[in-house]
Amino acid sequence: MDDDRLPVRADFQHGFLVEHTTQKFVNVGNRHLQGLGIWSCRVRGESYYRGEIWPGRAVTLVREPDNPNDSNAIAILDAQGEKLGYWNKGMAPALAKLLDAGEPIEAVALDRKPPKVIAGHPDVMRQLR
Secondary structure: OOOOOOOEEEEOOOOEEEEOOOOEEEOOOOHHHHHHOEEEEEOEOHHHOOOOOOOOOEEEEEEOOOOOOOOOOEEEEOOOOOEEEEOOOOOHHHHHHHHHOOOOOEEEEEEEOOEEEEEEOHHHHHHHO
16 A cells, blocks of 8 residues: 555445445544544534535534533534534544644535534545545
């Protein structure tokens, strides 16, 4: 395997990450993905918001440091700016630090039901596709 090639690929049509040499599915919430520069989660609170999530479409991550429930809160918005929900609270701190530091992070919806999102540096996201 080339050093610059990720061992996983996103399957946007079926909502999975797939390890390409074994074709085994990778759990979206797997914390080991962070070592590859991939942050992923199941969207939380989606039933409270009107935004629509579509696999393969870009979403926007917006930090909410003043959120009374979580100082690491990351809102997830659809292309029209409608809130979809929030990044999983347990997975948010590491990603929040990157966003606060101004790192370029792209995010894409992976699945609709349940809603899942993956994020990473633009180079990483290109390789996932």
